[in-house]
Amino acid sequence: MTNLATCTGTLTIDLNALTANWRLLKDRMNGGDCGASIKANAYGLGADLAAKALYAAGCRHFFVALLNEGISLRQSLAPVGNEAAIHVLCGPQTDGGKATMAACIEHQLTPVLNSLEDIAAWKKFDPAAPADIHIDTGMLRLGLAPDQLALLESEPERINGLNISHVLSHLASADESDSPQNSQQLQDFHRALKLFPGIPASFSNSSALFLKTDYQFDLARPGSALYGINPTPDKPNPMAQVVRLQGKILQVRDVDTPQSVGYGATHAIRRKGRVATVGVGYADGYLRSLSNKGFGFLGTYRVPLVGRVSMDLITFDVTDLPEGIAVPGAMIDLIGPDVTVDDVAAAADTIGYEILTGLGNRYHRIYLGGDGQ
Amino acid sequence: MTNLATCTGTLTIDLNALTANWRLLKDRMNGGDCGASIKANAYGLGADLAAKALYAAGCRHFFVALLNEGISLRQSLAPVGNEAAIHVLCGPQTDGGKATMAACIEHQLTPVLNSLEDIAAWKKFDPAAPADIHIDTGMLRLGLAPDQLALLESEPERINGLNISHVLSHLASADESDSPQNSQQLQDFHRALKLFPGIPASFSNSSALFLKTDYQFDLARPGSALYGINPTPDKPNPMAQVVRLQGKILQVRDVDTPQSVGYGATHAIRRKGRVATVGVGYADGYLRSLSNKGFGFLGTYRVPLVGRVSMDLITFDVTDLPEGIAVPGAMIDLIGPDVTVDDVAAAADTIGYEILTGLGNRYHRIYLGGDGQ
Numbered sequence: 001m002t003n004l005a006t007c008t009g010t011l012t013i014d015l016n017a018l019t020a021n022w023r024l025l026k027d028r029m030n031g032g033d034c035g036a037s038i039k040a041n042a043y044g045l046g047a048d049l050a051a052k053a054l055y056a057a058g059c060r061h062f063f064v065a066l067l068n069e070g071i072s073l074r075q076s077l078a079p080v081g082n083e084a085a086i087h088v089l090c091g092p093q094t095d096g097g098k099a100t101m102a103a104c105i106e107h108q109l110t111p112v113l114n115s116l117e118d119i120a121a122w123k124k125f126d127p128a129a130p131a132d133i134h135i136d137t138g139m140l141r142l143g144l145a146p147d148q149l150a151l152l153e154s155e156p157e158r159i160n161g162l163n164i165s166h167v168l169s170h171l172a173s174a175d176e177s178d179s180p181q182n183s184q185q186l187q188d189f190h191r192a193l194k195l196f197p198g199i200p201a202s203f204s205n206s207s208a209l210f211l212k213t214d215y216q217f218d219l220a221r222p223g224s225a226l227y228g229i230n231p232t233p234d235k236p237n238p239m240a241q242v243v244r245l246q247g248k249i250l251q252v253r254d255v256d257t258p259q260s261v262g263y264g265a266t267h268a269i270r271r272k273g274r275v276a277t278v279g280v281g282y283a284d285g286y287l288r289s290l291s292n293k294g295f296g297f298l299g300t301y302r303v304p305l306v307g308r309v310s311m312d313l314i315t316f317d318v319t320d321l322p323e324g325i326a327v328p329g330a331m332i333d334l335i336g337p338d339v340t341v342d343d344v345a346a347a348a349d350t351i352g353y354e355i356l357t358g359l360g361n362r363y364h365r366i367y368l369g370g371d372g373q
Numbered sequence: 374m375t376n377l378a379t380c381t382g383t384l385t386i387d388l389n390a391l392t393a394n395w396r397l398l399k400d401r402m403n404g405g406d407c408g409a410s411i412k413a414n415a416y417g418l419g420a421d422l423a424a425k426a427l428y429a430a431g432c433r434h435f436f437v438a439l440l441n442e443g444i445s446l447r448q449s450l451a452p453v454g455n456e457a458a459i460h461v462l463c464g465p466q467t468d469g470g471k472a473t474m475a476a477c478i479e480h481q482l483t484p485v486l487n488s489l490e491d492i493a494a495w496k497k498f499d500p501a502a503p504a505d506i507h508i509d510t511g512m513l514r515l516g517l518a519p520d521q522l523a524l525l526e527s528e529p530e531r532i533n534g535l536n537i538s539h540v541l542s543h544l545a546s547a548d549e550s551d552s553p554q555n556s557q558q559l560q561d562f563h564r565a566l567k568l569f570p571g572i573p574a575s576f577s578n579s580s581a582l583f584l585k586t587d588y589q590f591d592l593a594r595p596g597s598a599l600y601g602i603n604p605t606p607d608k609p610n611p612m613a614q615v616v617r618l619q620g621k622i623l624q625v626r627d628v629d630t631p632q633s634v635g636y637g638a639t640h641a642i643r644r645k646g647r648v649a650t651v652g653v654g655y656a657d658g659y660l661r662s663l664s665n666k667g668f669g670f671l672g673t674y675r676v677p678l679v680g681r682v683s684m685d686l687i688t689f690d691v692t693d694l695p696e697g698i699a700v701p702g703a704m705i706d707l708i709g710p711d712v713t714v715d716d717v718a719a720a721a722d723t724i725g726y727e728i729l730t731g732l733g734n735r736y737h738r739i740y741l742g743g744d745g746q
Contacts, residue, residue, distance in 0.1 A: 005469040006440040006476065040656035040684055042733070065685035066652070066735060067379040090652055090685065092622055095702035096378045101377065114624055134557055136626075140634040140642070141650045141686055145626050172636055181638060250463060251487055253509075253518050261513040263545055265554060269513070277514045279439070283413035283730035288723050289662065295679070311413055311726055312438035313464065313514055328490070329468035350661050357656035358731065362439060363415070372476055 008248045008279025010331065011363035013045050015065045015370030017240040019057040024238065025206070026058075029220055030213045035061030036224030037205075039069060039089065044285075044359040045227060045243065046367070048076040053225075055080050055369035063087045067100060070109040085110050085165065086130055087221075088144070089142030094121035101125045111363050114142040116151065116158065123162055131310065132202075135192040137169045149192055150330045157273040163283040165220055167193060173218045174215075175233055176208035185332070186214060193244075206231040210238075225359045229352035230342050235343070243356065245335035247280035247296070247329050252318065261315050262307030267292055269306070273319035276303070281312040281336060287348045292349050296332040298325060298338055303332060381621045381652025383704065384419050384736035388546060388614040388743030392430040397611065399431075401582045405589050408434030410578075410596030412442060412462065417658075417732040418600060418616065419493055419740070421449040426743035428453050428598075429529035436594045437459045443482040445496035449667065458483050458538065460505055463515070474498045483538050487515040489524065489531065496535055503538040505575075508565040510542045511557040521567055529568065539575045539592055540566060547588075548606055559587060579604040583611075601723035603715050610715070613723045618708035618736070620653035620669070622701050625691065635680030640665055642679070642703075646692035649676070649699045653707060654685040658731030660721045663687075668721050669705040670712055672696060676705060 026034035036059050037043075051062055051073055053072055064070045065339060068087045077084050092111035093100040097308035104111045105126060112132040113119045122131050136143030144152070154160055169189045173179035185202075193201055200218035206225035208215040210232045215246040220230075230237035253275045261267045270274065278296075286309060294305035296316060303316040303326075318326035335341055342353040348355065399407035409432050410416075419462045424435055424446055433456055437443045443461045448740060450457050465484035466473040476665035486492045487507040495504050495696040509516030526530055542562045547554035559576075566574055573591035580597035581588040583605050590626070595604075603610035628647045634640045642648065651669075655661040656682060659682060667678035669689060676699075690703055691699035714725040721728065 005466065005473050006444065008439060008463060008466075040654075044656070065656075066381060068735065071379065076736075090381060093378065093381075093623075095700075096525045098379050125657070138633065138638075139636075140626060140628065140632050140648055140680070141683070141688055142624050147627065147629070172633070172638055176637075181633075182412050250466075251515050253513060255513065255522065256520070260511070260545070260554075263512075264549075265545055275513055281413075283417070283438075288727045307513070309729060310514070310610045315514055327468075354661045357684060358658070361734075362441065 007362065008282060009363045009365040011359060012366045012368060014368045015053040015243050016368060017047060017228065018050060018226055018243045019053050019369070020055055021228065021239050021242070022057055022059060025209055025220065025222045025225060026208045030216055032216050032218045032220065032262060033061065034313070035059060035063060035219055035221045036226055037221050038073070038355045039063060039065040039148050039223070043223060043227045043353065044357040046365070047073055049367050049370050051076055052080050055084060056370070058248065061085050061087065061219055061221070063089060065089050065288060067093060067103060067109070071103065071107045072109040072302045087112060087166070091117060091118050092122060094118050100124060101309040105129050115144060116148050119158060119162070127161045129165045129348060132166045133159070133164055133196070135167060135169045135189060137188040137192070138172045138282050139170055143169065148343045149195065154362045164196065164199050166200050168202045171203070171208055173203055173212060175231070177211060177232070177234070182211060182215070209291040224353055227356055228341055229356070237340070241337065241340060243335050243341060244333065244361070245333050246331035246345065247278035249276045249313070249326060249332065250277045250279050251328060252326055263310055264308060267307040270319055271319070273317060274326065275306065276316045276318045276332070276334055278314050278316065279312060280314055282309050283311045284360035284362055285335060285355070286314065287350070287355070287358065288343070289348045290352070294344065295339060296334050297336060298330060298332045301325065380735060380737040381623065382657060382736045383619045383739060384732060385617040385739045385741060387424060387615050387741045388426040389741060390601065390615045391423060391599055392426050392742070394601065394612050394615065395427055395430055395432060398579070398582055398593065398595045398598060402589055402593055403586045405591045405593065406434065407670045408432060408436060408592055408594045409599055410436040410594050411446070412436060412438035412596070413730045414666050416596060416600045416726065417730040419738070420446055422740055424449055427505050428457060429743070433593055434458050434460065435592065436462060438462050440466060440476060440482070444476065444480045447480040447482065455494055460539070461483060464491055465495060467491050470572045478502055485541060489521050492531060492535070500534045500538050503536045505539045505541050505667055506537055506569070508540060508542045508562060508566070510561040511545045511554060512543055516542065519648060521566070525568055536574050537569065539573050540569045541575045544576070544578060547584060548604070550584060550605070550607070555584060556589070562597050597726055600729055602720060602729070606720055610713070612708065614713060616708050616714060617706065618732070619704035620651035620687070620707050621651050622649045622699060622703045622705065624650045624701060625699055626629065626650070636683055637681060637711045640680040646690060647699065648679065649691045651687050651704070651705055652685060652691065653687055654683050657730070657733035657735055659707060660723070660728070660731065662723070663717070667717065668712060671703060671705045672710060674698065675711070
């Protein structure tokens with residue numbers, strides 16, 4: 001008995017599509033290098049296999065959020081090659097004392113220094129070990145703020161002797177190509193970079209690679225587009241789809257008399273029809289906000305989700321399908337060729353990033369390409 | 374260095390509160406038995422430790438959704454005792470052939486038979502092995518539909534010789550104590566039970582244990598209330614809180630000039646203030662719908678979430694806190710004594726169930742009580 005038989009959902013991740021997407025993005029770089037953001041377990045798809053596939057394709061810069069993620073990633077990459085830089089966006093957690101900084105050294109991680117406090121702690125701990133510096137140009141989140149930059153300008157000795165790998169900043173509205181915030185951030189980043197002559201810079205996320213080449217600098221760090229999310233929301237998606245999510249039909253019910261479906265009886269079946277119940281729910285990351293709004297594809301047939309998404313189950317109206325199509329054991333595409341990650345996100349009133357990072361642990365996961373091929 | 378230092382969020386699960394909740398629910402049963410729904414990894418909190426703690430407290434009936442979950446649970450419980458019945462709500466997956474039914478026998482699982490097809494397949498395979506039968510009284514999801522019940526009434530031999538453990542049905546609106554759907558379902562369940570004389574029945578979920586005792590029958594199977602969700606939404610919560618989720622402040626920023634926060638610049642800081650960035654985001658299950666709506670507590674101070682929830686980070690307005698409280702390393706309660714699971718769900722426009730089952734894999738998890746104590 002395979003795992004497939006005991007699961008009621010299958011998640012297929014195409015590592016060839018992932019590496020093809022990376023190559024497409026890399027080809028957009030006008031001379032600079034292209035890394036990959038594989039934080040949050042490679043946006044939910046599995047950092048271990050994704051990183052190995054990207055490394056084999058030539059990627060040498062990986063970005064993670066947490067120190068823990070960096071440690072795991074270094075262990076993943078160890079068998080295939082040690083040339084990769086692993087940048088840790090949340091930094092060395094200098095408030096935690098020396099142990100977390102020592103972990104960066106031990107696992108050859110490049111922490112991103114997000115404040116003058118981080119810089120001072122790292123300089124005291126091991127200035128020769130590579131670290132990045134993050135300039136905040138408009139997120140008001142992590143990174144050196146304008147007042148800290150001003151202080152650095154007047155006291156440049158604060159970074160003397162540091163082995164700075166890259167200077168980073170992050171765009172807040174790159175997916176809105178006409179947002180004036182983009183050029184404002186670009187201008188602020190250029191001003192900040194004057195404090196770091198000769199140091200390579202990293203600015204572009206996925207969407208910024210589709211803005212003017214001014215945004216590219218030395219190293220891009222795309223994430224979402226690698227995983228098939230459209231980096232140009234107002235235009236057709238240039239990326240290959242990486243994910244296919246299929247839910248198994250557990251039962252099909254004929255409805256002869258008017259009935260309500262699911263919790264709270266939010267949907268009523270008024271005509272004679274059929275409802276298929278599928279073994280995927282919000283506990284699998286199929287968001288509850290898709291209630292009465294999501295849809296799937298069974299072969300070439302579009303099937304609307306009816307009723308509320310429950311923890312382990314969803315229900316589709318399959319009334320209009322020919323006999324023999326919607327039967328127990330048949331798989332409905334919840335993400336697939338005809339229902340993209342972005343489609344699901346739009347129906348759920350969120351972004352594809354949340355759909356992917358929410359994908360749950362109960363699916364039977366199948367990897368195409370990469371090590372497995 | 375502990376895992377705690379490299380993580381930026383801590384999830385504490387109080388197994389003593391869990392078992393206290395189970396005892397409170399069991400005490401409401403007027404003579405019948407009380408099981409526990411621990412599907413979806415015990416609503417995200419860890420089925421292994423939750424089941425062991427509940428078993429030690431006396432629970433002998435566990436309900437899971439998937440066959441896979443049942444197999445894992447049987448392995449978890451093996452060291453502590455083998456008296457537990459494990460009911461598998463999605464059934465034996467008879468469309469998958471004999472292998473999945475054999476897995477039920479091998480792992481001593483009690484599958485829930487959801488259709489006449491399930492019943493026929495199980496009867497042919499191993500009628501002496503215990504199985505449940507599920508009657509649909511209003512969910513239009515899984516279970517025997519009215520037309521299948523009618524067929525069973527005219528052909529009672531279909532269940533001859535079956536070893537039926539329990540007859541189940543499930544309420545659609547038990548959390549709305551005045552919903553007429555409740556009494557309609559109760560009436561339909563009583564009618565169906567006439568086909569199964571002498572077989573124990575299971576009907577009550579958490580909320581139904583707070584309706585009239587008519588809904589109790591022989592075995593309750595509460596889930597949400599065990600984990601601290603209010604089973605009586607229109608009254609004070611009688612349950613103990615099981616979960617505490619804390620996010621670590623990574624950086625605090627002074628804002629002197631008007632600035633926007635986060636992606637899409639959805640929040641503007643207009644007065645002089647301070648913003649704390651915390652290392653938890655939607656990839657950790659802190660839903661993006663909490664953008665500009667969520668809140669946390671830092672000690673006794675309520676702090677509003679400002680800007681969009683991003684993948685790994687959220688930002689709080691800490692302007693009004695005294696100096697020295699909101700500092701890097703300090704932990705903000707995202708779920709805790711002053712911000713319950715239900716509070717978070719209300720802010721996110723969903724239910725506590727989705728908040729719990731969405732809790733991510735990057736937290737440092739701490740278990741209080743149970744085996745660990």
